[in-house]
Amino acid sequence: MTDHRCFAPRGLEAFAAAYPGGPAAVRHRLHDHPLFAQEALAQLAERLPESHVEHSFGNLAVDQDPAGVRRAAMPVGEIVRTIDDNGCWMVLKKVDVDPAYAALIDACLGELAPVTEPRTGACRRREAFIFLSSPNSVTPFHMDPEHNILLQIAGTKTMRVYPAGDLSIVPAEVHEAFHRGGRHRNMRHDPAFDAKAQDHRLAPGDAVYVPVKAPHWVQNGPTRSVSFSITWRSDESDGEARLHRVNQRLRRVGWTPAAPGENRAADAAKVTAHRVAKSATATARRLLGRERERSAY
Incomplete structure (x- = not known):
């Protein structure tokens, strides 16, 4: 009988040991899934609401000033179809508005539930994101308010993850401003922070769990990258x-x-x-x- 599980056998052991407070390497089985074929993603970008598609050129600094970010003057479908060499970075947000991707995130979170529910309660505000980036693109230093597992689908990348809650990296006032809203996600990065970071090198089939508001940045490898991010909120993240x-x-x-x-x-x-x-x-x-x-x- 065919095994349709999202995560590889024994692929969640490190996740179970680390959740919810520490990052963890995970293995998955979605890198050949037809929903992540390039043409399928181009068509998804074309039918998503405009507010669910963000893109820019990917030659950014780790602590990029948002004012210096530039966008390509191309239709979103064309950006996806030419991502191998157009120099762009793109995120398709909340792709779970599409029933096929909603079913996929539900399947993934169902496999995580035996670990997550006893520790942080039911997964709320389930959302899925797809990141596409040209060779050598950078996703600048930032943090996210959700629990997050990033699954590498195509290409390679390195995610550098810093400890959540370390006030020497992200001061209390920055956390407070983050939750007040109205500011760009990019944050100031000091190379001295790197002594506390963990590097997660991702190839197809690899994944990484990133705790709530653990700062991180991403360096793409020499070929186009596709990643699938599944996120959820919990009693802990809400508190x-x-x-x-x-x-x-x-x-x-x-x-x-x-x-x-x-x-x-x-x-x-x-x-x-x-x-x-x-x-x-x-x-x-x-x-x-x-x-x-x-x-x-």
């Missing part, structure tokens, strides 16, 4: 985000809040207070909306 939002508000009124993890009782109180406040605000808005509807008659 971490709420902590930074509360700390940002405290800092704004003159307090110097403890960093997440320094005082677990205070952390729990902040998360609970934020949830209660957001719930009360949402309830008040619903009630106000109903009153407005009544007054309109």
Whole structure:
């Protein structure tokens, strides 16, 4: 009987040992999947909403100034079809709006569930991304708010991953601004950070788990690269985000809040207070909306 599992046998052992806080090398079985054929990806780019497709030239610095990023003047389908030599980098965002890719991410997360659910609860806000890049492209230094496994489909790349929560790499104020929104994802990189990093060299069939907000950057190899990223949120990622939002508000009124993890009782109180406040605000808005509807008659 054909084995249709997403991950290779014993491919999740390192993931199970590291989750949720540490990076881990993983093995997968999707590198020959027809959904990742070049023409299939070109057609996907053409039918996705414009807001789900981001692209630029890939000759970027590790700590690239967003103002210096340039885009190619080509249709998105053409960028995919000529990615081998057009010098571009592209991400297809939230491809799970397409039923075929949604089924694939669900299958992958189903295999991860025996590890993830007992530790961080149900996987929420499941999303899938596909990265395409020309030879030698760079994805600059940044961090993401989700748990993430990046599966290498075609070509090679090196992902350099830094410890999550190290305030000497990403200061508390940067975390807080990140959760406030409105800023570009690219961050300042100091080569001194590299002493704390792990390099994950990826070829087809390789994958890497990247913990929530573990900073990283990516160097593509000498041929075009295709990678599939499956992401999810959890109770842990939700709590971490709420902590930074509360700390940002405290800092704004003159307090110097403890960093997440320094005082677990205070952390729990902040998360609970934020949830209660957001719930009360949402309830008040619903009630106000109903009153407005009544007054309109």
